[in-house]
Amino acid sequence: MLEVVGSIPSQVIPKTTNSFLAWCSALRGFWSSITYKQMRKIYFCGSIRAGRQDVELYGRIIEQLQAYGIVLTEHVANKEIELSEVNLDDKFIHDRDIEWLENCDAVVAEVTQPSLGVGYEIGRAVAMKKRLLCLFRPASGKKLSAMIGGAYDSQSFIVKHYAELDVPQILQEFFSY
Numbered sequence: 744m745l746e747v748v749g750s751i752p753s754q755v756i757p758k759t760t761n762s763f764l765a766w767c768s769a770l771r772g773f774w775s776s777i778t779y780k781q782m783r784k785i786y787f788c789g790s791i792r793a794g795r796q797d798v799e800l801y802g803r804i805i806e807q808l809q810a811y812g813i814v815l816t817e818h819v820a821n822k823e824i825e826l827s828e829v830n831l832d833d834k835f836i837h838d839r840d841i842e843w844l845e846n847c848d849a850v851v852a853e854v855t856q857p858s859l860g861v862g863y864e865i866g867r868a869v870a871m872k873k874r875l876l877c878l879f880r881p882a883s884g885k886k887l888s889a890m891i892g893g894a895y896d897s898q899s900f901i902v903k904h905y906a907e908l909d910v911p912q913i914l915q916e917f918f919s920y
């Protein structure tokens with residue numbers, strides 16, 4: 744038989760309930776931020792057939808991007824890409840990449856080494872109304888195409904002239920939406 748010993752002080756119930764609810768809500772917020780981060784799909788673009796001199800840099804950028812979501816195009820940083828994509832025909836590569844592009848939440852392109860494929864991906868991404876970040880290193884001595892530099896709109900098409908040290912800050916700003 745249960746015996747009620749005294750009554751629970753009234754101020755304890757709401758306080759405990761409130762802190763429990765606050766805790767639940769914080770947990771829900773934390774969980775949704777984690778699941779959103781895990782679910783965010785990022786399409787990274789970098790030169791392949793147009794020249795692989797920046798492949799190690801692509802790898803370091805992709806590593807940082809993985810803190811913000813799933814990178815669909817990790818293979819762009821694969822130094823053995825010729826081996827991994829060699830059995831795929833161009834039609835397969837094109838259709839697979841366009842499908843990834845359609846499904847992604849954001850596009851990050853390293854545009855220092857000019858590449859037809861990267862330019863094409865950027866154009867398609869704009870038509871799909873994707874958020875884009877284009878990264879260009881002026882220290883390369885190259886000149887960025889006006890079709891990329893001139894597409895900057897401060898909202899969905901961001902162009903950053905950067906040095907590698909700036910990447911963490913640039914990514915943090917780009918993904919803080």
Ligand SMILES: O=c1[nH]c(=O)n([C@H]2C[C@H](O)[C@@H](COP(=O)(O)O)O2)cc1CO
Pocket residue numbers: 787788789790791792793794816819828836840858859860861864
């Ligand atoms: O084998 C490939 N796999 C592949 O995913 N791509 C895509 C991803 C890159 O961001 C972009 C590189 O284009 P390009 O090869 O023209 O430099 O095209 C391009 C190629 C080869 O053109």
